[in-house]
Amino acid sequence: MMMPYxxxxxxxxxxxxxxxxxxxxxxxxxxxxSDVIDxxxxxKLYGGKFExxxxxFVKDLVRKATAAQVEFYVIKGGDAAxxxxxxxxxxxxxxxxxxxxxxxxxxxxxxSSRDAGRISPAALSILTETGxxxxxxxxxx
Numbered sequence: 001m002m003m004p005y006x007x008x009x010x011x012x013x014x015x016x017x018x019x020x021x022x023x024x025x026x027x028x029x030x031x032x033x034s035d036v037i038d039x040x041x042x043x044k045l046y047g048g049k050f051e052x053x054x055x056x057f058v059k060d061l062v063r064k065a066t067a068a069q070v071e072f073y074v075i076k077g078g079d080a081a082x083x084x085x086x087x088x089x090x091x092x093x094x095x096x097x098x099x100x101x102x103x104x105x106x107x108x109x110x111x112s113s114r115d116a117g118r119i120s121p122a123a124l125s126i127l128t129e130t131g132x133x134x135x136x137x138x139x140x141x
Contacts, residue, residue: 004034005050005066015067018074025078026070032079033069036119037062041132058130065126072120082118095124096133 008026011017020026038046045053045062053059073079092101127133 002034002038002046002048003051004030005037005045006030006034006063006070010063011067011070015064015071017067017071020070020074021078029070029073029079030066032083033066033073033123036069037066037123037127040119040124040127042135044132058132061126061130062132065120065123065130068122068126069120072123093121093124095121096128098124098133 006015008023008030011020011026011030020029050059050062073082076082092099094100124133
C-alpha cells in the first residue's frame with residue numbers, strides 16, 4: 001500500500017484547510033486525494049517515487065495539491081458526493097492545454113468529462129507548475 005502524500009497534521013496545521021467532519025473522514029479523504037493525484041499525474045509518483053524526490057518545490061506543490069483535493073472533498077460534502085458525479089456547479093475549467101466544458105472534454109489523455117468534476121480546480125492548477133501533468137514526449141539531445 002502506498003503512503004498518502006500528506007498527513008492529517010499537514011492538512012490541519014500547514015495547509016490550514018476547511019475542517020473535516022471527523023478524523024476518520026479526514027484520513028479517508030487524504031487517501032482518496034492521493035489516489036486522484038496519482039491518476040492525474042499518470043502515476044509518475046507512485047511506488048516510492050514521491051519519497052525519493054528531494055525536499056523542495058515539486059514535493060511541496062504535490063502536498064499542496066493533495067491538501068486542495070482534500071479540501072474540495074470537505075467543501076463538497078465528502079469524497080462519495082464528489083465521486084458519484086453529482087453536479088459540481090462548474091461550467092468550464094481550463095488548465096494549460098486542458099479545457100473542460102459541461103458535456104464535452106478536449107483533453108488528450110482520454111479522461112471522460114465526468115472525471116473533470118471529481119478533481120479540484122485548485123489541485124490541477126497547483127500541479128500544472130510541477131510538470132507532472134505533461135503528456136508530451138521528452139527528447140534528449
